[in-house]
Amino acid sequence: xxxxxxxxxxxxxxxxxxxxxxxxxxxxxxxxxxxxxxxxxxxxxxxxxxxxxxxxxxxxxxxxxxxxxxxxxxxxxxxxxxxxxxxxxxxxxxxxxxxxxxxxxxxxxxxxxxxxxxxxxxxxxxxxxxxxxxxxxxxxxxxxxxxxxxxxxxxxxxxxxxxxxxxxxxxxxxxxxxxxxxxxxxxxxxxxxxxxxxxxxxxxxxxxxxxxxxxxxxxxxxxxxxxxxxxxxxxxxxxxxxxxxxxxxxxxxxxxxxxxxxxxxxxxxxxxxxxxxxxxxxxxxxxxxxxxxxxxxxxxxxxxxxxxxxxxxxxxxxxxxxxxxxxxxxxxxxxxxxxxxxxxxxxxxxxxxxxxxxxxxxxxxxxxxxxxxxxxxxxxxxxxxxxxxxxxxxxxxxxxxxxxxxxxxxxxxxxxxxxxxxxxxxxxxxxxxxxxxxxxxxxxxxxxxxxxxxxxxxxxxxxxx
Numbered sequence: 001x002x003x004x005x006x007x008x009x010x011x012x013x014x015x016x017x018x019x020x021x022x023x024x025x026x027x028x029x030x031x032x033x034x035x036x037x038x039x040x041x042x043x044x045x046x047x048x049x050x051x052x053x054x055x056x057x058x059x060x061x062x063x064x065x066x067x068x069x070x071x072x073x074x075x076x077x078x079x080x081x082x083x084x085x086x087x088x089x090x091x092x093x094x095x096x097x098x099x100x101x102x103x104x105x106x107x108x109x110x111x112x113x114x115x116x117x118x119x120x121x122x123x124x125x126x127x128x129x130x131x132x133x134x135x136x137x138x139x140x141x142x143x144x145x146x147x148x149x150x151x152x153x154x155x156x157x158x159x160x161x162x163x164x165x166x167x168x169x170x171x172x173x174x175x176x177x178x179x180x181x182x183x184x185x186x187x188x189x190x191x192x193x194x195x196x197x198x199x200x201x202x203x204x205x206x207x208x209x210x211x212x213x214x215x216x217x218x219x220x221x222x223x224x225x226x227x228x229x230x231x232x233x234x235x236x237x238x239x240x241x242x243x244x245x246x247x248x249x250x251x252x253x254x255x256x257x258x259x260x261x262x263x264x265x266x267x268x269x270x271x272x273x274x275x276x277x278x279x280x281x282x283x284x285x286x287x288x289x290x291x292x293x294x295x296x297x298x299x300x301x302x303x304x305x306x307x308x309x310x311x312x313x314x315x316x317x318x319x320x321x322x323x324x325x326x327x328x329x330x331x332x333x334x335x336x337x338x339x340x341x342x343x344x345x346x347x348x349x350x351x352x353x354x355x356x357x358x359x360x361x362x363x364x365x366x367x368x369x370x371x372x373x374x375x376x377x378x379x380x381x382x383x384x385x386x387x388x389x390x391x392x393x394x395x396x397x398x399x400x401x402x403x404x405x406x407x408x409x410x411x412x413x414x415x416x417x418x419x420x421x422x423x424x425x426x427x428x429x430x431x432x433x434x435x436x437x438x439x440x441x442x443x444x445x446x447x448x449x450x451x452x453x454x455x456x457x458x459x460x461x462x463x464x465x
Contacts, residue, residue, distance in 0.1 A: 024149040026085045026138050027211065028376040032150040034068040036117075036349075037295060037374075037401045040153050046294045049209055049435050050155035051453040052125075054134050060124050060155055062139065063344060065110075065117040065401065073144050074104040074120065078129060081136040083204065083216070083439045083448040085154065088135065090447050097130040104141070108340040112300065114267055115349040119340050124155075134159045134450040154211065162438055162451040163188035168458060171428070172232035179426040181239045181458055184230040187219070187438050189451075197222055200442050201451075203229055206435040207237045208290045210377050212418065238421045239430040239458075241278050243288040243372070243406035248350060250298040251402070268350040274393070275409075277358040283427035288406055290433045293374045295403035297347040347402035356385055356394040356409065360423065365414040368423070370396055372407035379412040431459045 024031060030038060041061045042048030052058040066072065080088045080095040092100055107120045124139065125131060134157045142149045166185040171177045183205070191197055198219055206214045217234045219227040229235070247255030251268050254261065260271040354370060362368070368385040371377045385394035409423040420426075438452040 022087075022140075022149075023147060024140065024152050026079075026081060026087075026152065026154070027378075028153050029378065030151045032143075034066055035150050036065050036067060036399070038062075038064040038151055038153070039293075039295070040155065047289055047292050049453075049455060050153075051435075051437070051450075052131070052155065052157045054131065054157050054159050061121060062124065062141070062153065063119070063121045064141075064151065065119050067115070067117045067349075069109075069116045069118060071107070071118065074150065075101050075142055075144075076104060076122065076129075077101055077140045077142065077146060078124075079138045079140065080133075080447065081138055083136060083202065083441075085136060085138070088447045090133070090135075095131065095133050095135070095447075097132055098128045100129065101146075102128045106340075108345050110348075111345050113346070113348040114265075117349075119345050121340060121344075131157050133157070133447065135447055136450070156437060156450055156453065158437070158450040158453040160452060164436060164438060164452045164454045166434075166436060166454065166456050171236060173236065176238075176426075178428050179239060179421070180236055181428055181430070181432065182233070182236040183434065183456065184235065185436065186229065187227040187452065188225050189227060191222060191225060194440070195443050197227055200440055201227055202439050204437045204439065205235050208433050209373065209435060210291075212377055213237070237432075238426040239428050239432065240408070240420050240426050241424045241430055242284065242286055243291055243408060244275065244424075245288055245404070245406050246272050246352075247404050248352060248400065249296045249402055249404060251348065251350065252299055268348065270350045270352045272352065272354050274355045274357040276356070277360060277423050278425040279421065279423060281425055283425075283429050285429065285431065288431075289404075290431070291373045291377075291406045291408070293372065293403055293405045295347050295401050296343045297402045300342070300346045349399060349401050352398045352400050354385075354396045354398065355391075356423075358393075360394070360411075362411065363413070366411050368394055369410050369412055369418075370398065370407050371410045371418070371420075372405060374400070374405055374407070377410075377418075379410070379416070379418065385409070431457065433457050 039046055040050055042050050043058060050060050077100045078096060080090045082088045104120055104122050106122055107118050110117045137155050137157060139153045139155060140149055141151045164185060164187055166183055169182050169184050171180040171182040173180055189197060194200055202216055202218050204214050204216045215235060217229055219229050220231050221228050246257030248270055249255060251261055251263055257273050258270060259273045262269040369379040370383040375383050383396060383398060385396045388395045408420050411419040411422050434456045436454045436456060437450055439448045440451050441448045
């Protein structure tokens with residue numbers, strides 16, 4: 001009886017600790033209007049998905065700007081989550097080697113910019129905080145106390161203890177076979193270590209790292225050591241189109257997608273080329289970063305990355321690798337010297353105006369938003385397209401840092417549902433990245449383990465970058 005009471009009290013303490021109420025969402029989001037240009041680089045690459053292999057040398061690097069331009073007391077807290085991105089029942093001592101609530105000590109003032117800011121960066125794991133177990137994690141940056149969050153960001157730690165096999169198949173939605181993409185997959189496991197793998201294992205798949213459209217699926221059946229996920233229609237997405245893009249790395253010459261630049265004493269205004277709906281158009285394949293972005297200033301850096309020079313590469317994968325290699329080299333050099341990268345403190349901000357010149361028919365309570373990794377694909381007010389009756393087109397004014405950006409237009413209804421194909425169109429041939437996470441939670445386990453992670457590309461199959 002005493003043993004039962006002890007177990008009950010222990011479980012109760014877990015529950016009380018796990019039910020702590022926070023005044024922030026467990027998503028990628030900024031809460032302070034002065035916090036801009038947030039990036040979360042994986043192994044020095046701004047294009048890698050933030051999944052760390054447990055016990056490896058993998059790391060992520062958080063970077064952001066504070067336009068308040070005064071030194072503030074920023075701290076971080078790392079929270080372990082279940083597969084549904086709710087706080088798990090694990091105590092800090094169970095999932096973290098080291099300490100939480102450490103201060104961000106790496107920052108530098110902007111240099112030679114019209115818009116002044118402080119640039120912060122922090123590596124995870126670090127000498128103060130490392131991870132003991134796999135699972136979903138939420139990084140929270142706050143000022144002075146946890147009740148004043150400035151940003152939150154998701155990342156994942158994987159055990160890499162299973163094998164995942166994935167392949168493309170013809171979409172089961174035959175009416176949209178030319179416009180959708182579908183995958184089937186197998187997870188190779190050791191069934192002797194699981195009581196009921198059909199119920200205990202699940203797979204979550206994302207398209208181009210968009211958490212808001214992630215799909216979770218249970219296996220259909222077990223064959224030997226293979227868990228089959230081959231039910232038609234489970235892993236199916238609109239292919240959409242290649243991402244739109246614009247290049248504002250220079251304020252002196254017109255980059256891709258830029259029509260006009262107006263440099264003033266107190267700032268810079270950039271007018272982008274007019275854009276149009278791509279629905280019912282033919283598919284065009286071209287170089288993009290599948291929604292990603294990076295910051296760079298061509299006006300002050302001598303080793304800028306020329307995308308135009310690499311467009312003649314053998315294929316898109318080779319071109320991407322060239323860009324990633326240059327960015328990784330810059331990042332590693334700054335880490336060796338424990339200083340900020342030049343491209344992050346020398347890059348300025350501009351008012352960027354975007355036009356959508358087309359007759360878009362919207363239903364009641366629908367709005368058009370600019371969506372990309374740079375705003376976490378969230379339909380935020382500052383990225384809403386507003387109809388300009390004088391110009392008979394939709395416009396949006398965005399405040400962005402010098403760099404290279406991918407984006408989509410999305411139509412959002414009052415429930416928050418995002419419809420991308422209605423403006424961008426959709427094709428089966430579109431090159432997309434898919435991220436696959438394998439979760440396992442056995443009988444009596446207190447948390448969801450991440451057994452495996454894989455990236456799959458519709459053009460180049462499974463690969464890492």
